[in-house]
Every structure is written in structure tokens, then in C-alpha cells.
Amino acid sequence: MSLTKSFRPGGKHGLSSRESRDPIGYAVAALTKVAQSELIDRIGLRRQAEQAVFTVTRGGFKTMTTASRSFARSGRKGAPGVRPASAEAKGVFDLTPTEDQQMLVDVVSELADEVVRPAAADADAACAAPDEVLEAGREIGLPILGVPEALGGISEERSAMAGTLVTEALARGDMGLAVAALAPGAVATALGLWGTDEQQQTYLPAFTGDDVPVAALALNEPTVLFDVLAPSTTATRVSEGYVLNGVKSAVARGADAELFVVGAELDGEPVLFLVEGGTPGLSVEGDPAMGVRAAGLARLTLTDVAVPANAVLGSTDGTTYTECVRLSRLAWCALAVGTAQAVLDYVTPYVKEREAFGEPIAHRQSVAFMVADIAIELQSMRLLTYKAASRAAAGKDFAREVALARKLCADKGMRIGLDGVQLLGGHGFVKEHPVERWYRDLRAVAIMEGTVLV
Structure with missing residues (x-):
């Protein structure tokens, strides 16, 4: 990846020639x-x-999706696009x-x-x-x-x-x-x-x-025992393209999105579709959750949404959809690692400064061991996530690595959030300290699908 070539002098990013040298x-x-x-x-x-x-x-909202900007149709129809090298x-x-x-x-x-x-x-x-x-x-x-x-x-x-x-x-x-x-x-x-x-x-x-434009990757669904690889949202072939029906949940910034990538089942296989905001049959309503609330999560309802034949993104045999799920899970692992690092950075000085019975609580073995466990589990989460990412970047199969990383980040990330709250005692339960928010956010790693992708 080259940063210097893309931020050119006088280009769209507006950096001077001196700034773009290196x-x-x-x-x-x-x-x-x-x-x-x-x-x-x-x-x-x-x-x-x-x-x-x-x-x-304050009780939610429900409205039609944001009217899409006018995306100019261009490019060679059916021709393969540019692909980044491994x-x-x-x-x-x-x-x-x-x-x-x-x-x-x-x-x-x-x-x-x-x-x-x-x-x-x-x-x-x-x-x-x-x-x-x-x-x-x-x-x-x-x-x-x-x-x-x-x-x-x-x-x-x-x-x-x-x-x-x-x-x-x-x-x-x-x-x-x-x-x-x-x-x-x-x-x-x-x-x-x-x-x-x-x-x-x-x-x-x-x-x-x-x-x-605001855009969103919509894979999650509000169904019991949801299996992301078997979406309930359906796509039906018609003479001019496809008709989509279903409900997607936890769509980041869904109320403002002008373009969606929606997962749906087509002929028994999960497929990705490009759906522009403002398309008839699309509606969105607030879907606030326990955590990740700042993302403005929304629920997207598709009722007989007609899209053209060229709205399919990638292959229709399920391979593109599966790779999208894996790259999304990799992104959620990275989110878990970053948030868990924030917990460790916050509790470490806290336990050294907080005193009980005349001495810092860090002097208690139970406290010191808990902080040490956070650091150990965090490093294991990071290494597994990085290994999966490096294989994905190299174009290698990373299914096993990302599965291991997600399992570890979901379990240990949530535990780190809980231990962070525990280490702060009563302070961990109130909003004066950010640890309670991080705990709520870390619980999302095990259940969120899509939304982000690397």
C-alpha cells in the first residue's frame, strides 16, 4: 500500500507537493x-x-430510506473490474x-x-x-x-x-x-x-x-438462531432482474445510507446485491442495541424491492458471500482487539492509584492476576487476528484462522470487558467511567455479522 502516490499535490486530497513526498x-x-x-x-x-x-x-422512527444520489451508469457492462493484487x-x-x-x-x-x-x-x-x-x-x-x-x-x-x-x-x-x-x-x-x-x-x-456517500453492508437479520450463511431474506428472479424481500438488522447509519450491500438467498445460495437508497419498497427504522450504539444502528425492511440484473455483486454460487462474511468477522475481531486494549490501558493505572485499606488495590494478588490475564488474552486475540489478516491479504485461504480468531475474540473480549467492570468496582457500573460502555460493545462481537469489512 502506498500512501505517497495517492495523496498527490493538487489532487482531490489537497496536499501540497512537500506533504506528498513521503x-x-x-x-x-x-x-x-x-x-x-x-x-x-x-x-x-x-x-x-x-x-x-x-x-x-425516544421510541424509534420509521421512514423510507434516504433518496439515493444519481449514480452515473458507466463502465463496460459485464466486464470484470479491477482487483487489488495479493x-x-x-x-x-x-x-x-x-x-x-x-x-x-x-x-x-x-x-x-x-x-x-x-x-x-x-x-x-x-x-x-x-x-x-x-x-x-x-x-x-x-x-x-x-x-x-x-x-x-x-x-x-x-x-x-x-x-x-x-x-x-x-x-x-x-x-x-x-x-x-x-x-x-x-x-x-x-x-x-x-x-x-x-x-x-x-x-x-x-x-x-x-x-x-453513506453506505452500509447489511447481512445481519433479527431472527432466532440466525445463520449468516443461510439468510432469510430472499431474492427471486424476474424478467428484468430480481425482487428482494426480507428484513436486515443492525445496519450502521442505515437511516442515512444511499447505497446498501444486502445479503439474500438466491436459488439456495447466499448472494450479495447492490441496492440504492430510495428504491421503492425500502424502509428503515431505528434499531438501538445494547452496545455499538454510536453507529446509529437501524433495521432495513425490503418489500418487493426490484433491482436490475446487474445488481449482483460477485458470484452467485455463495463463494463471494462467504468471503464477505469472513472478512467482516475479521474486522469485528480487530474491533474487539482495539476495544480490549482500551480496557487494559484504562484499568492498569486505575488499580495502581485506587487505594483500599491504605494501599493501592494493585497490591492484591487477585487484582494483579486479573490485569495480567487481560494482557495475556489480549495478546492472543491480537496474534490470531493478525495471522488471519495476513493470510487474507496474501490471497490465501484464511477460513480456519478467522474462525479461531472470532471464537477467541468473542469469548475473551467479552471476558475482558467484564473484568474491566469488576476491577473498577462500583465505578465500573456507572457512566462516569467508559468501561461499562466498552463491556456493552464487546458483547456485540459474538453476534454481529457484516456492517464492517477489511
Whole structure:
């Protein structure tokens, strides 16, 4: 992945020639834009964001989806699209980030600490992400992280490893806001991986421009014992394309989305479909959950939604859909690692400063061992996630690795959240401290499907 080639002087990202000479110039430029945009001061007021989706906390809303912008139909119909190359295989178990990847992670970490974290509590209460936080993510290129450079993105090769690192760094600030910021990029990445030339030329220019559309990956469904690989949403062939019927839940920023990637069953196989917002038969309502509330989760209902024949994204034999599920689960593992790291970073100084019976509670073995267990389990989560990401980036089969990573991150991530609350005692139960929010967010890792993708 090259950061220097994509942020060109005088280009759409507006960086000077000096700033675009090397990765350091890019990182400094991005940090300067965040620091000078008054985002920190505005978000520091901890004001409620002014979006209609906030009404979900007061009984919910139900409306038609956002009318889609006019996506210009272009590209060669039926022709294969541009595909990012696989990362070079190193031949050893070396997960050290490249220089470019580390620079990008440093920028995102700064964003998480200075912009995302201060806005998290209010965003969680309001069930929506402030525009300032989303704009900061757009400024550093989050929506185009997985888009090939040939299509206007910043990726020279498959971005699973870089996307995992960025997702982890952003989740250290807040998981809900990370999901909100990364949701459009999930759709752009899907188009880069599986879109035809026509689909890429029609939709991706909007993501690489200044006015990035809100987009959502909708795989989850509100059914008992939901199996993501056997969706209840159906697609029926008709003379002019397909008709979709079903309900999707936990759709990030669904109330504002202009483009959806919807999973549905077609002829007994799970398939992905591109559905533009405003299509007749689409409606959305607030779907606030226990955690990840800042992502503005919504429920999407499809009632006889007609889409053209070229709305299919990828193959119809289930392989594209399955790979999408695995890459999404990989992203959720990265979110779990970042949030668990935030828990560890918070409880470690707390137990050293909190005194009971005349000494810090860290002097108690039960407390010290609990913190040590968090660090051990966190590192195991990170290594499994990174290994799965590295195989995905290299174009290798990563089904086993991502399955192991998801199982570990779901179980141990939730345990880390619970231990964080326990270590703070009564403070862990109140909203004055962020650990209770992280605990609620970490419980989502085991049940969320889709939404984000690396």
C-alpha cells in the first residue's frame, strides 16, 4: 500500500507537493488537518449531535430510506473490474507493519485519542455519530482504504492487514464510532474486491470524491438462531432482474445510507446485491442495541424491492458471500482487539492509584492476576487476528484462522470487558467511567455479522 502516490499535490486530497513526498509528509499533513480543524474543541463541548436518528432513543422512527444520489451508469457492462493484487508472501510468521502501514496507524491512533474518545459518551447516548468525527475520518481516507489505487483509492494490494490495523487503532477510541466511520469503506472495499467494471465505474467515483456517500453492508437479520450463511431474506428472479424481500438488522447509519450491500438467498445460495437508497419498497427504522450504539444502528425492511440484473455483486454460487462474511468477522475481531486494549490501558493505572485499606488495590494478588490475564488474552486475540489478516491479504485461504480468531475474540473480549467492570468496582457500573460502555460493545462481537469489512 502506498500512501505517497495517492495523496498527490493538487489532487482531490489537497496536499501540497512537500506533504506528498513521503509517508511522513502524509502523516504530518493528516495530523495537522485534524489539529487545525477545531474538531477537538467542538467535540470537547460534548454536545448532542443534531441528527434525526437520535429519536431512536425516544421510541424509534420509521421512514423510507434516504433518496439515493444519481449514480452515473458507466463502465463496460459485464466486464470484470479491477482487483487489488495479493500482498507479497514473506514466508515467515512476521506480522510487523510496513512503514506505510505504521504511519497510517499512527495517524488513526491520534484521531482515536484526540477526536473519537472525547465524543464517545455523547454519541453512545444519542445513538449517532457526530458529523465532526465522521468528517475527520473522511479527511484521512478511511472510506477509500480498501479501494485499489487504479480506481482512485490508496491500496496497491489487498488491504486486509492495513484495514485490520486501522480498525483496531480506531476502536481504541470507541467501537461504535469506529463502526460508523468504517461502514462506507466496507461497501467501497466490497466493490473493489468483487465489483464488475460497470459497478466500479458507477459507484466508486463517489467514494473517492469529496462528497462520500453513506453506505452500509447489511447481512445481519433479527431472527432466532440466525445463520449468516443461510439468510432469510430472499431474492427471486424476474424478467428484468430480481425482487428482494426480507428484513436486515443492525445496519450502521442505515437511516442515512444511499447505497446498501444486502445479503439474500438466491436459488439456495447466499448472494450479495447492490441496492440504492430510495428504491421503492425500502424502509428503515431505528434499531438501538445494547452496545455499538454510536453507529446509529437501524433495521432495513425490503418489500418487493426490484433491482436490475446487474445488481449482483460477485458470484452467485455463495463463494463471494462467504468471503464477505469472513472478512467482516475479521474486522469485528480487530474491533474487539482495539476495544480490549482500551480496557487494559484504562484499568492498569486505575488499580495502581485506587487505594483500599491504605494501599493501592494493585497490591492484591487477585487484582494483579486479573490485569495480567487481560494482557495475556489480549495478546492472543491480537496474534490470531493478525495471522488471519495476513493470510487474507496474501490471497490465501484464511477460513480456519478467522474462525479461531472470532471464537477467541468473542469469548475473551467479552471476558475482558467484564473484568474491566469488576476491577473498577462500583465505578465500573456507572457512566462516569467508559468501561461499562466498552463491556456493552464487546458483547456485540459474538453476534454481529457484516456492517464492517477489511
